[in-house]
Amino acid sequence: MVLMFKIFKNGWLDIFAALKGYELAGVLGWQDIRQRYRRSSLGPFWLTISMGVLIGALGLVFGNLFASPMKEFLPFLTIGLILWTLITTAVNEGCTGFTAAEAMIKQISLPLFTHILRVLWRNLIIFAHNLVVFPLILLVFGVPLPATALLAIVGLVLLILNLSWMMLLLGVFCTRYRDVPQIITNLLQVCFYLTPIIWMPNLLPKRASILLLHANPFFHLIEIVRAPLLGTLPSALSWQVGIVLAIAGWVFTIIFYGRFRSRIAYWL
Amino acid sequence: MTNILINNLCVEFPIYNSTTGRSLKNHLMQAVTGGLMGSNEQGHVVVKALHNICLDLKEGDRLGVLGHNGAGKSTLLRVISGVYAPIGGSIVVNGKVTSLIGLSLGMDSEATGIENIYLRGALLGFNRSWLSSKVKEIVDFAGIGDFIEMPLRTYSTGMQMRLAFSIATMQQPEILVMDEWLTVGDADFQEKAQQRLQEIISKTSILVIATHSPELVERVCNKMIRLERGALIAA
Numbered sequence: 001m002v003l004m005f006k007i008f009k010n011g012w013l014d015i016f017a018a019l020k021g022y023e024l025a026g027v028l029g030w031q032d033i034r035q036r037y038r039r040s041s042l043g044p045f046w047l048t049i050s051m052g053v054l055i056g057a058l059g060l061v062f063g064n065l066f067a068s069p070m071k072e073f074l075p076f077l078t079i080g081l082i083l084w085t086l087i088t089t090a091v092n093e094g095c096t097g098f099t100a101a102e103a104m105i106k107q108i109s110l111p112l113f114t115h116i117l118r119v120l121w122r123n124l125i126i127f128a129h130n131l132v133v134f135p136l137i138l139l140v141f142g143v144p145l146p147a148t149a150l151l152a153i154v155g156l157v158l159l160i161l162n163l164s165w166m167m168l169l170l171g172v173f174c175t176r177y178r179d180v181p182q183i184i185t186n187l188l189q190v191c192f193y194l195t196p197i198i199w200m201p202n203l204l205p206k207r208a209s210i211l212l213l214h215a216n217p218f219f220h221l222i223e224i225v226r227a228p229l230l231g232t233l234p235s236a237l238s239w240q241v242g243i244v245l246a247i248a249g250w251v252f253t254i255i256f257y258g259r260f261r262s263r264i265a266y267w268l
Numbered sequence: 269m270t271n272i273l274i275n276n277l278c279v280e281f282p283i284y285n286s287t288t289g290r291s292l293k294n295h296l297m298q299a300v301t302g303g304l305m306g307s308n309e310q311g312h313v314v315v316k317a318l319h320n321i322c323l324d325l326k327e328g329d330r331l332g333v334l335g336h337n338g339a340g341k342s343t344l345l346r347v348i349s350g351v352y353a354p355i356g357g358s359i360v361v362n363g364k365v366t367s368l369i370g371l372s373l374g375m376d377s378e379a380t381g382i383e384n385i386y387l388r389g390a391l392l393g394f395n396r397s398w399l400s401s402k403v404k405e406i407v408d409f410a411g412i413g414d415f416i417e418m419p420l421r422t423y424s425t426g427m428q429m430r431l432a433f434s435i436a437t438m439q440q441p442e443i444l445v446m447d448e449w450l451t452v453g454d455a456d457f458q459e460k461a462q463q464r465l466q467e468i469i470s471k472t473s474i475l476v477i478a479t480h481s482p483e484l485v486e487r488v489c490n491k492m493i494r495l496e497r498g499a500l501i502a503a
Contacts, residue, residue, distance in 0.1 A: 027390040031376060038378045107370045108391060109350030262353035266281055 004255065011258025015168075018113035025114050029121030047129045055081060055133060062198050071141045073200065078137045079226050080197035082130045087163060087218065088188045090123040094167025095174040095181040102268045112264055113257075116168050124160070134229070146231030155224030155234065158242045162221055165249040172260050175267045195219050217245055270363035270442050270473040272348060274323040278356030279343055279498075280306075280314040317343040318498045320357070325491070330475040332485030335495035341478035344495065345369065345445050348476055363473060366392075366441030368450060371432040381407070381416035381423070381431060388435045402438055409464075410434040411457065426453050430461075437464050444472040448479050 018025065037043040055078050063073045094116060098105065101115040138145060174180045195218045196204075204212060213219050220234075220241035227234040305315055318340045325331055333341045346352050347359060349367050374391045375384050385406055389399040407416045410430040412423075420428060433452045452461045469475055469488070479485060485492050494502040 021393075023396065024390045024393075027387060031379070031387060035376060035378060103370075103373060104391075106346070106351055107373050108367070109365070110391075265352050267284075 007258035008255050009258070011254040011256075011261060014111045014257070014261055015113045015254065018111035018117055021111065021114060022117065024110070025117035025121055028114075028118040029125065032118070032122045033125050044126065044129045045132075047126055048132045051082065051085070051130045052133050052136070055137070058198055066199060066203060068200060071143065074141065075134070075137055075143060075230060076200060076226070077198060078134050079229050080222060082127065082134060083159070083222050083225055084192060084195070084197050085130060086123060086127040087159075087221070088192070089126070090120060090163050091166055091170065091188060092181070092185055093119045093123065094163075095170045095184050097167060097171040098175045098264055099178075099268065105265055105268060112261060113168060116164070116171055120160070120164055120167060146229070148228040148231055148233060151228035151233070152225050155228060155242070158246060159221050159225055161246040162242065162249060165246070165253040168257060169249075169253045172257060172264060175264055176260075191216070191218050195222065197222070217241060221245075270327050271360075272323065272325040272362075272443065272474060272476075273360045274321055274347075274357070275359075276357035277318055277321040277323075277347065277354050277359055278316070279318040279340075279347060279352055280316045280355050283313045283315060316498050318347070318495075321500050323493070325474050325476070327473050329491055330469075330489040331477070332489035332492045333476065333478040333495060334480070334482065334485060334492065335478075338497075339495040340498040341495055342369075342447060343498075345447060345476060345478055348443075349445055361443065363442040365443045365445060366436075366439070367445040368436055369445065369447045371436050371450075372428060375420060375428070375432065377421040378419050380419055381412055384420055384431065385435055388432065389438075392436060392439075394439065406431075406434045406438060409460070426457075429453060430457055433461055437468055440468060441472050443474045444469065444476070446475070446477045448481075449477070449484055 033044055037046065040046065042049070055074070058081070059070065059074045059077055062068075062077070063070050066073070093100075097116045097119045098112065101118075104110070105112065105115065135145070170180070170184060174184075194212055195216055196213070201209065201213055214237065220238040223238045224234045224242050227238075305313065321344065323331075333344060335341050343352065345367070347354065348361065349365050350361070372388075375388055379387065382403065385403055386396065386399055390396070394402075407413075410427075410433070412427060412431055415423060415427065420431075423431070430453045433450065450461070450465060451458055475488070477484070477488065492503070493500055
């Protein structure tokens with residue numbers, strides 16, 4: 001028990017130091033974006049455009065395929081796709097967070113969580129650019145932003161809390177086992193189709209919905225942000241899953257991280 | 269009170285992508301340079317980069333670390349910088365360690381000189397407001413002039429190094445870690461740089477420098493160790 005506490009503290013101290021030095025993660029994250037779009041006249045707004053094009057194309061195909069009314073389907077698809085992009089790129093890039101920072105880790109002693117924080121920040125910046133599409137879609141269809149939208153901020157914070165432990169946990173694991181990032185990429189691809197993003201949950205037959213919706217953590221994590229933005233309240237179950245997952249995930253991750261943090265430099 | 273206390277320090281690197289044959293292992297054991305190879309309890313191939321190193325450095329100490337390529341000099345410096353945690357033994361470092369190794373790490377060739385000052389500065393742990401107050405001083409010292417607003421890729425190699433050196437030596441370190449003596453830039457700059465380096469080194473509380481030159485150790489250091497294949501053979 002005492003040992004467990006020591007390990008927990010070891011992990012927590014690194015994370016705390018990284019949060020305290022958030023400025024560095026911020027600088028590095030911005031730098032990544034700048035580097036990607038240097039000398040491009042639109043810069044990161046290319047992301048907004050690509051997202052808009054993708055949503056337009058998917059909306060056209062699937063909206064017609066499922067015969068959903070566009071006014072309802074397109075806002076649903078837009079916010080779902082934007083959130084999923086955040087989830088999948090953050091988790092995938094989290095997997096390689098430490099391996100990509102190899103040169104830095106081997107040269108400078110920084111709190112290692114800084115490298116994960118950098119990836120998270122970079123993806124939040126991209127998310128903010130993608131998010132621009134959502135109000136545009138609402139505007140096109142003349143749908144007002146519902147009053148419940150404020151609640152989406154709480155949901156987003158909860159989603160980010162969950163993403164960050166997943167990124168850290170997988171980052172450590174993937175540094176040791178280099179096949180895991182590929183496995184994660186594939187799993188996330190499967191989750192994309194299992195989670196209601198390009199199809200609406202009301203299309204499901206009653207019995208399938210229990211499995212595909214309630215047992216799918218990604219459904220709940222998306223729902224706590226998406227539902228308030230679309231004018232409904234997420235179910236109590238979704239909130240519970242989000243909160244329990246964040247707490248349990250972080251406690252486990254901090255212990256895991258505390259145990260293996262000092263090995264990361266050796267695994268690179 | 270700055271000090272470094274190293275007790276029975278061991279560092280070994282697991283090599284996961286080596287096909288572990290005993291014969292191969294035995295074969296490699298006879299290699300002349302590099303750390304010792306062996307295997308750990310889990311049966312992984314490991315390179316024993318450092319073993320049973322003991323050191324006690326106090327304020328005012330200047331330690332020269334001699335040894336062949338692969339003797340463990342850089343690994344020792346990295347352990348002192350806090351990059352590698354000891355596998356066995358212990359290390360206690362009281363004081364902030366600054367490393368003058370990899371001066372241009374993290375610089376972006378597409379970013380301007382100014383942007384690079386903030387980028388490198390952040391990596392060195394300088395905060396933004398302190399840096400902004402020092403930008404002029406850094407630019408002047410590096411002698412970059414108006415080029416500071418240009419992307420780094422337009423700089424000559426010498427100019428890049430001058431800028432990197434100027435940023436890294438802006439702050440007086442407590443514990444300074446170096447790999448060989450630094451020489452940067454052309455004749456004019458070298459003189460300036462040497463002066464600043466001398467000044468920093470004279471004020472730093474503890475210096476650890478890895479080198480191949482016994483003359484350098486003679487000139488700068490009051491303590492010397494020699495590493496061979498990860499072990500301390502002379503102190």
